[in-house]
Amino acid sequence: MQVSALTTDFYELTMMQGYFSQKHNPQVVFEMFYRTNPFEGGYVVFAGLNDLIDKLENLAFSEEDIEYLESLNTFTPEFLAYLGNYSFSGDIYAVSEGTVVFPGEPLVRVHTNLIEAQLIESLLLNTLNFQSLIATKASRISLASKRGMLMEFGLRRAQGGDGALSASRAAFIGGAQVTSNTLAGKKFGIPVAGTMAHSWVMSFNSELESFRAFAKFYPDNAILLIDTYDTLGSGIENAIIVGLEQKKINKSIGVRIDSGDLSYLPRVVRKKLDDAGLTDAIICVSNDLTEEIVQTLVHDEVPIDSWGIGTHLITGGTQSSLNGVYKLAAKEEDDGTMKPTMKISNSFEKTTNPGIKQVWRFFDKEGGALADLTTLETEKIVPDKKYTFYHPFAEADFFEMQKEDYVKCLPLLTKKMEGGRRLGARPTLQEVQQFSINNIKAFHKSYLRLINPHIYKVSLSSKLKKLKMDLLVAQRRKAKEEIFG
Numbered sequence: 001m002q003v004s005a006l007t008t009d010f011y012e013l014t015m016m017q018g019y020f021s022q023k024h025n026p027q028v029v030f031e032m033f034y035r036t037n038p039f040e041g042g043y044v045v046f047a048g049l050n051d052l053i054d055k056l057e058n059l060a061f062s063e064e065d066i067e068y069l070e071s072l073n074t075f076t077p078e079f080l081a082y083l084g085n086y087s088f089s090g091d092i093y094a095v096s097e098g099t100v101v102f103p104g105e106p107l108v109r110v111h112t113n114l115i116e117a118q119l120i121e122s123l124l125l126n127t128l129n130f131q132s133l134i135a136t137k138a139s140r141i142s143l144a145s146k147r148g149m150l151m152e153f154g155l156r157r158a159q160g161g162d163g164a165l166s167a168s169r170a171a172f173i174g175g176a177q178v179t180s181n182t183l184a185g186k187k188f189g190i191p192v193a194g195t196m197a198h199s200w201v202m203s204f205n206s207e208l209e210s211f212r213a214f215a216k217f218y219p220d221n222a223i224l225l226i227d228t229y230d231t232l233g234s235g236i237e238n239a240i241i242v243g244l245e246q247k248k249i250n251k252s253i254g255v256r257i258d259s260g261d262l263s264y265l266p267r268v269v270r271k272k273l274d275d276a277g278l279t280d281a282i283i284c285v286s287n288d289l290t291e292e293i294v295q296t297l298v299h300d301e302v303p304i305d306s307w308g309i310g311t312h313l314i315t316g317g318t319q320s321s322l323n324g325v326y327k328l329a330a331k332e333e334d335d336g337t338m339k340p341t342m343k344i345s346n347s348f349e350k351t352t353n354p355g356i357k358q359v360w361r362f363f364d365k366e367g368g369a370l371a372d373l374t375t376l377e378t379e380k381i382v383p384d385k386k387y388t389f390y391h392p393f394a395e396a397d398f399f400e401m402q403k404e405d406y407v408k409c410l411p412l413l414t415k416k417m418e419g420g421r422r423l424g425a426r427p428t429l430q431e432v433q434q435f436s437i438n439n440i441k442a443f444h445k446s447y448l449r450l451i452n453p454h455i456y457k458v459s460l461s462s463k464l465k466k467l468k469m470d471l472l473v474a475q476r477r478k479a480k481e482e483i484f485g
Helices: 010-021 049-057 063-071 077-084 114-119 121-144 160-174 182-188 198-203 207-217 231-247 265-275 291-299 429-440 462-484
Strands: 027-034 091-094 108-113 149-152 222-225 253-257 282-285 306-309 324-332 338-340 357-363 369-376 387-390 398-401 408-411 414-418 458-460
Touching: 010 077, 010 114, 027 114, 027 121, 049 091, 049 121, 049 414, 063 077, 108 114, 108 121, 114 121, 121 149, 121 160, 121 291, 121 324, 121 429, 149 160, 160 182, 160 429, 198 207, 198 222, 207 222, 207 231, 222 231, 231 253, 231 265, 253 265, 265 282, 369 387, 369 398, 369 462, 387 458, 387 462, 458 462
Parallel strands: 149 306, 222 253, 253 282, 282 306, 369 458
Antiparallel strands: 027 108, 027 324, 091 108, 091 414, 324 338, 357 369, 357 408, 387 398
């Protein structure tokens, strides 16, 4: 299905027309990376890549799109004709979707001409920033629950329909097992789940009648909402009555608690269920849960079997966005060679790393991730060699990885698109989720903890560090000469 190429910021189009009219359209390499971890956490789960590739393969300007642009009286007929025949033709190198990643390291490289590299910037950042944010949030909640049953219930609190779909997809990658979003279930193959609302209970003459009716229609999924009137008064008592009736036909029930003290109520409910012989009945909780609340309840051994989480999962909660950016890393010279470029800022943290780069992850003999090394793409990284890891900001801070410290190192960026087309088979969302879960197992729990996580080392190679400093010095010298002559 065609994706409108109008999914871009207007200034991208005005820059593109400027390039087009001046015949200034060299080959370039742009990179996407993010600056800081969200949620004051220690990592990000990279998500949205396969969604982005699908969009890029189908990106085009429709006749209606061109007519709209023409109506703005900003663009020339020649440029509009160019857009009318546009399709993405570049190459994409990226880390695999579901990979655990860290600030400052390139996650995506776009190799194409300048015009279309500008066009896709907004779409790329929109897709990857949001889905990576939600996948990370889901991962944090899932880890807090010790990989318990995590149900994504956020459709009604999401930022619009498209935001809800993207968030359901990303939450599944991060560790959610089911979604309440039926369209997401259809589109992505995510298992769907849902029980009842308080309105179901209130629509019947009695709470008991409502429970019996639900269990009759859904005997294999009788999760009863017990806090409409009085959780420990009528709610659990009526659920037990229905649970015992279901037991006679070899069916079990579950109960959901959506309000009140989630440390106290599940303990009392569990005891009442067990005392009634309903030991196989499950307890589900919801009600504005966060990873911190989930972790506390799990630590306190509150008997909870599944977690229904909406607002704080589907929206990112306290973190509104991931600060991913898209920067020019190299451009073609007149002689056809690619020249490294870098953005220089008064804040050294915002000065980019120049050139076309690769990221190498080093592992110990147990398969644990030790550190990431960002290198120039042309560098040959081989095992059984000592490497120096330079701090990306502090000029004199470095450490050495001796050859006996690691057993393997793997490149993270691989080619995903060539000539505007996907390379290889598209992985299923279930495969991406499993890859993500397996990937995170390589990291020590100190990097994954919710509070004050240990900082995973992402460093620069000797050659990249030297290139950066040489360009920085040269640029500052040039700036002074322009000012003072």
